[in-house]
Amino acid sequence: MLSSLGTKSVAVRTPDDLAGIDAIILPGGESTTISMLLESSEIFGSLNQMIGEGLPVLGTCAGMILLANEVSDGRRDQKSFEAIDISVRRNSFGRQIASFESDLKVKGLEESFRAVFIRAPGVEKVGDSVEILATVDSDEQTGVPVLCRSGPILVSSFHPELTADSRIHQIFLSLIK
């Protein structure tokens, strides 16, 4: 996806991999596992400092959870970068059988975006500093924010990396100075 947009990417597995990056993507996965591995790989501290100093971050699904100021239904020992003033609930739309896809109207995009939600987190509260770029209506909830931005931090409940559509990644790249 990134190389098709003319951007070079590296996989970050150790603190050394953080050297020289202009932005970072925290992808989907299990936030409990990722949080634990960020600590054991000794990445958390340095990355936390870089985010504090304004490193642009795209967090999708688990990545959104890791960036949120407040997390409910998580594990107590789960770490967060607390980089965006939102409260999220893990698995807010239910288990895998309730996972879904939907067309989203995204602020700034002409055509709708087909978004894939996998055991997705839901945003329950947003602070004044946060701009809501898209919301979703599910069977049980309406108008749930699913794409939010605060400064150089962009978070989504869904997985733009699971579709061929690169427009969310383009929005993110436009946030990098």
Added chain:
Amino acid sequence: MSDTQSDNYEIGTFRVKRGLADMLRGGVIMDVVNAEEAKIAEDAGATAVMALERVPSDIRRDGGVARMSDPVMIEDIQKTVTIPVMAKARIGHFAEAQILQSLGVDYVDESEVLTPADEAHHIDKWAFTVPFVCGATNLGEALRRISEGACMIRSKGEAGTGNIVEAVRHLRSILGDIRKITQADAAELFQWAKTLQAPLGLVQEIAETGKLPVPMFCAGGIATPADASLVMQLGAEAVFVGSGIFKSEDPAPRARAIVEATTHFRDAAAVANASRGLGEAMPGLEISALEVKLAERGW
């Protein structure tokens, strides 16, 4: 309403079903038989747990018919952990799969570790909202399962043995044939489809992309951090660990070590570090001495 809204809401699409498999890539899925083990697995960094009544090595030892687990046990595990919970149904036993879907399990494993319920047919997995993972020993078997609707393939290995040799054989067979297919010309692809007894369309897709249309994980025989590193380097995208953890001397540190080794599988120093002082691995079995080969179940 405002300038943000949504439309065309759909559950159970192939993209949604394989999406969870994508999210599990790079991780470790652990077999657990109760809530307590599930907690240990989650604490160790498992990306998902597989709920089953007995781990494969016990099924092997006890013999008899192995079936789907008691719903009470599955629900207990669902209440205890926040990570995805998978459970096994017998090959061809679509009623067990329906029950598992109604319980809200996140993935159903149509598994050769349980006693098959149908000796000719696998479950029609397209008929379900819940996604399925199936085992395969070779590429033909993998493609037949995908054509039936499986959204994740795991190489079978030989479950409950703590012996990695069969997992390696199956991984090499599947990935080796994929490499050969990418070199074949258009006419040869028809022959490949015949030989593999697999749908031509899927064979043609592999020729183009060089990979399976769904994620491929590895199962059956992983007992050490080194085993996990080996199969990841061979091309597995994640690992299932069955008896290897809870039949070892000290499960919690071993579970953690296998997670670290799977994450840093190319970094030998990190795998060495994870391998230190773990105590005894599960007792292993020689494949030639086995009375029942579970991998032979499935058609």
